[in-house]
Amino acid sequence: MAIIDIRIELKKGVADPEGANTKKTLEALGFEGIEDLKSVKVYEVTLDMTAEEARQAGEEMCRKLLVNPVIQRYSVTVR
Amino acid sequence: MQKASVCVLRMEGTNCEYETVNAFKAVGADAEAVHIKQLSEDASPEFRRDLEGYDILAIPGGAAGGDYVRAGALFAARIRATVGKEVDDFAESGKPVLGICNGFQTLAELGLLPAFGGKADAEPVIAFAANASARFECRTVRIRHENKGSCRCTSRVPAGAVLEMPVACGEGRLISADPDFIGRLEDNDQIVFRYVGPDDGEAEYPWNPSGTQSGVAAICNPAGNVLGIMPHPERVMTRFTHPAWTRGYASEQGDGRAIFESAVGNLLK
Numbered sequence: 001m002a003i004i005d006i007r008i009e010l011k012k013g014v015a016d017p018e019g020a021n022t023k024k025t026l027e028a029l030g031f032e033g034i035e036d037l038k039s040v041k042v043y044e045v046t047l048d049m050t051a052e053e054a055r056q057a058g059e060e061m062c063r064k065l066l067v068n069p070v071i072q073r074y075s076v077t078v079r
Numbered sequence: 080m081q082k083a084s085v086c087v088l089r090m091e092g093t094n095c096e097y098e099t100v101n102a103f104k105a106v107g108a109d110a111e112a113v114h115i116k117q118l119s120e121d122a123s124p125e126f127r128r129d130l131e132g133y134d135i136l137a138i139p140g141g142a143a144g145g146d147y148v149r150a151g152a153l154f155a156a157r158i159r160a161t162v163g164k165e166v167d168d169f170a171e172s173g174k175p176v177l178g179i180c181n182g183f184q185t186l187a188e189l190g191l192l193p194a195f196g197g198k199a200d201a202e203p204v205i206a207f208a209a210n211a212s213a214r215f216e217c218r219t220v221r222i223r224h225e226n227k228g229s230c231r232c233t234s235r236v237p238a239g240a241v242l243e244m245p246v247a248c249g250e251g252r253l254i255s256a257d258p259d260f261i262g263r264l265e266d267n268d269q270i271v272f273r274y275v276g277p278d279d280g281e282a283e284y285p286w287n288p289s290g291t292q293s294g295v296a297a298i299c300n301p302a303g304n305v306l307g308i309m310p311h312p313e314r315v316m317t318r319f320t321h322p323a324w325t326r327g328y329a330s331e332q333g334d335g336r337a338i339f340e341s342a343v344g345n346l347l348k
Contacts, residue, residue: 010208014254015290017213065156068149068188070206070256 002054003079006043006066014071051078083346085110086133088118090154094141095179095313102313106339108135118162130165134346135175138182140247140311150207150250151184158189166191167199175232175342176305180248183207183297183307187253192307193260193269194300205260208252211290217247219322220288220310222272222296223279229268229303235341241279242272242334243322246296246310251289253309261293271306272297312338 010016016039023037043066047054058076067074085103089096089112096112103110117128130136144153158166170176170191178186184207186192190200210216221243224236236242257263264270274282274294282294289309297308312335318324321333 017209021213068203068206071208
């Protein structure tokens with residue numbers, strides 16, 4: 001059994017209105033010193049296979065569905 | 080004369096299929112909403128449908144698959160996993176394929192738009208990102224017909240005509256990794272509609288609801304038979320759903336009607 005985390009974020013230069021609005025709202029609540037805030041999505045996938053097979057499966061999942069490479073990049077880590 | 084038959088493809092989460100069916104019926108076509116499971120060989124004979132038997136394929140608006148992952152991604156993956164080849168063949172045969180809003184996002188995820196090479200793009204060329212306003216945008220927009228003749232689904236819309244219809248999307252900001260994306264679209268006559276402002280000039284927010292590059296609201300493939308449009312023409316089939324119908328809108332028809340007439344009319348020529 002292996003658990004992988006698939007982390008998907010917007011590529012540098014792609015506007016992140018969700019992150020920008022969240023940052024603005026946190027600042028309105030009084031949080032100071034927020035240099036930057038990015039919205040990131042993480043999928044946790046449990047797979048009945050070895051760690052290396054799970055990592056490869058995660059990469060394939062990104063290529064086939066989870067990521068649009070025009071605007072997003074991803075990383076797969078095995079727990 | 081035999082009626083054009085239209086497959087309005089639906090799955091869990093599409094929600095504009097019946098307006099789209101009615102829009103095609105209103106212009107004389109024989110249209111039905113077909114669940115993607117009905118195209119599967121596993122479907123029971125009474126429900127089974129064959130995509131090849133239709134003259135037009137329409138992918139309606141909504142939030143297919145809950146709009147999870149990315150808008151249109153789950154519908155496109157579902158199509159790829161089942162009838163991907165049939166849909167590719169349908170588009171390559173030159174029959175009209177219309178994607179409205181979420182349907183446009185699905186066509187993009189399928190690679191059927193912009194399809195610069197004439198066939199479905201193997202890798203995505205475009206993506207729909209969240210609106211620049213970071214919220215769902217739903218209001219009337221003005222779109223100008225900019226196509227010079229390649230698009231089969233707008234041949235009955237006069238050149239330069241400005242239409243009014245509602246837009247309703249959260250992820251409508253069209254983005255390409257290609258820095259010359261707009262130039263390539265223009266060179267191939269693939270831009271069909273652009274958002275315009277109240278004075279018919281360049282659209283700023285809110286007239287460009289998503290912040291999409293160059294105000295592009297609809298594009299077609301190079302062959303002109305596949306159209307993706309962000310606003311909803313099926314919602315403006317009569318004057319009574321035109322936003323200005325009580326304020327001097329003169330036509331008896333709604334602004335969206337000419338798009339459906341073009342798709343169906345060209346087929347019957």
